[in-house]
Amino acid sequence: MAKKKRRSMLYIPGNNPAMIQQAGVYGCDAVLLDLEDAVALNQKDAARILVRSMLETVNFYDTEVCVRVNNMQTPFGLADLEEIVPMQPDNIRFPKTESVQDVKDFMKEVRRIEKEHGIKNPKMTIHVMIETAKGVANVYDIAACEPRVDAITIGGQDLTADMGIVKTPDGAGIDYARKRIVMAGKANNLDVLDTVFADVNDEEGLKEETEYIKKLGFAGKALINPRQVDPVHEVFNPSENEIRKAYRVYSEFYKNTKAGIGVFAIDGKMIDAPVVQRAITVLEYANIDINRNRKKCRLV
Numbered sequence: 284m285a286k287k288k289r290r291s292m293l294y295i296p297g298n299n300p301a302m303i304q305q306a307g308v309y310g311c312d313a314v315l316l317d318l319e320d321a322v323a324l325n326q327k328d329a330a331r332i333l334v335r336s337m338l339e340t341v342n343f344y345d346t347e348v349c350v351r352v353n354n355m356q357t358p359f360g361l362a363d364l365e366e367i368v369p370m371q372p373d374n375i376r377f378p379k380t381e382s383v384q385d386v387k388d389f390m391k392e393v394r395r396i397e398k399e400h401g402i403k404n405p406k407m408t409i410h411v412m413i414e415t416a417k418g419v420a421n422v423y424d425i426a427a428c429e430p431r432v433d434a435i436t437i438g439g440q441d442l443t444a445d446m447g448i449v450k451t452p453d454g455a456g457i458d459y460a461r462k463r464i465v466m467a468g469k470a471n472n473l474d475v476l477d478t479v480f481a482d483v484n485d486e487e488g489l490k491e492e493t494e495y496i497k498k499l500g501f502a503g504k505a506l507i508n509p510r511q512v513d514p515v516h517e518v519f520n521p522s523e524n525e526i527r528k529a530y531r532v533y534s535e536f537y538k539n540t541k542a543g544i545g546v547f548a549i550d551g552k553m554i555d556a557p558v559v560q561r562a563i564t565v566l567e568y569a570n571i572d573i574n575r576n577r578k579k580c581r582l583v
C-alpha cells in the first residue's frame with residue numbers, strides 16, 4: 284500500500300464540536316485535534332472529554348486523525364493520555380519534546396495505558412514536536428530513540444517564543460532549526476512536517492512558505508484554517524510538466540537498464556540512479572503506481 288500523504292494537517296481546537304464533526308470533509312490529509320495551545324486552561328477537561336467522544340462517534344472517512352495532547356510536565360498531559368490512548372487515534376502529537384528522556388517517559392505511560400486496556404498490537408504512532416532550543420539541540424537523538432515515532436515536526440510559534448525572537452515572514456529565526464530537524468528526521472526515515480502559517484488571509488505568503496519548506500525536504504505542513512488546504516496541496520502536488528518529465532526519466536531508465544546502461548543523458552542532462560529515485564518520488568506523489576516496474580529495474 285502507498286505511504287499515507289501528510290501534505291496538510293489541519294488543527295482543530297479540541298473544544299469545538301462543530302468544527303470536529305466536519306473534520307472528514309475539509310479535504311486535508313490529516314486533522315490535528317488539539318488539546319494543547321488552542322484550548323484555554325479552563326476548557327482543558329471539557330475538551331479532553333469532547334475529543335474522546337468525537338473519536339468514538341465521528342466518521343473521519345480516510346482523513347488521518349492525530350490528537351495533540353499536553354506536555355507531561357503540565358497538570359493535563361497524563362490525564363490526556365488516560366483518556367485518548369484507549370481510543371487509539373492514528374497518532375498522538377507530543378508537544379515541546381526536549382530530550383530522549385521526555386520521549387521515554389511519555390512512551391512509558393502510553394504503553395502502560397495500552398496494556399491496562401488490553402491493546403496488544405497498537406498501530407497508533409507518535410509525532411514528536413520540536414519547539415524549544417533544547418529540543419533542536421537534541422533532535423537527532425530524539426528522532427532515533429523510539430520506533431513508534433513516525434513523524435517529527437517543528438513548532439515555529441513556540442520555538443521563536445523560547446528563543447526570545449520575533450517570528451518574521453522570511454522565517455530567518457527558525458531556518459537553522461528547520462534544516463536541522465529535516466536532517467534528523469530523514470536520517471531516521473521519519474516524515475518531517477512544518478509549522479503553521481499564522482495569517483489565514485495571506486494565501487500568496489502561505490504558498491511561498493510552502494514552496495520553500497518543500498524544497499528543504501518537509502513532507503507537509505500544519506494548518507490552522509480549512510482555507511489553507513488547497514493552496515498547500517497545490518504546492519505539494521507535482522505539476523503536469525513535472526509528472527511528464529519524471530515519467531520520461533523513469534521509462535528511459537527502465538529501457539537503458541535492460542540494455543546494461545546505468546548512466547545516460549536526456550536533453551543533455553545526466554540521468555543516473557539518484558535522478559531516477561527523485562523521479563520515482565514525483566510519480567509516487569502523483570499516485571502513479573510504478574512498483575511493478577521498479578521491481579524489474581531493481582532500483583531499490
Ligand SMILES: CC(=O)SCCNC(=O)CCNC(=O)[C@H](O)C(C)(C)COP(=O)(O)OP(=O)(O)OC[C@H]1O[C@@H](n2cnc3c(N)ncnc32)[C@H](O)[C@@H]1OP(=O)(O)O
Binds near residue numbers: 294320321441
Ligand atoms: C501555535 C499553535 O499551537 S497553532 C495550533 C492551535 N491553533 C488552532 O487550532 C487554531 C485553529 N484555527 C482557528 O481557530 C481559526 O481558523 C482562526 C482563529 C485562526 C481564524 O478564525 P476566523 O477568521 O474566524 O476563520 P474563518 O473566517 O476563515 O472561518 C471560516 C469557517 O471555517 C471554520 N474554521 C476556521 N478554522 C477552522 C479549523 N481550524 N478547523 C475547522 N474549521 C475551521 C470556521 O468555524 C468558519 O465556519 P462557518 O463558516 O461554518 O462559521
Ligand SMILES: O=C([O-])CC(=O)C(=O)O
Binds near residue numbers: 414436438441505
Ligand atoms: O506549528 C505548529 O504545529 C503549531 C505550534 O505548536 C507552534 O508553532 O508552536
Ligand SMILES: [Mg+2]
Binds near residue numbers: 320378438
Ligand atoms: Mg507549539
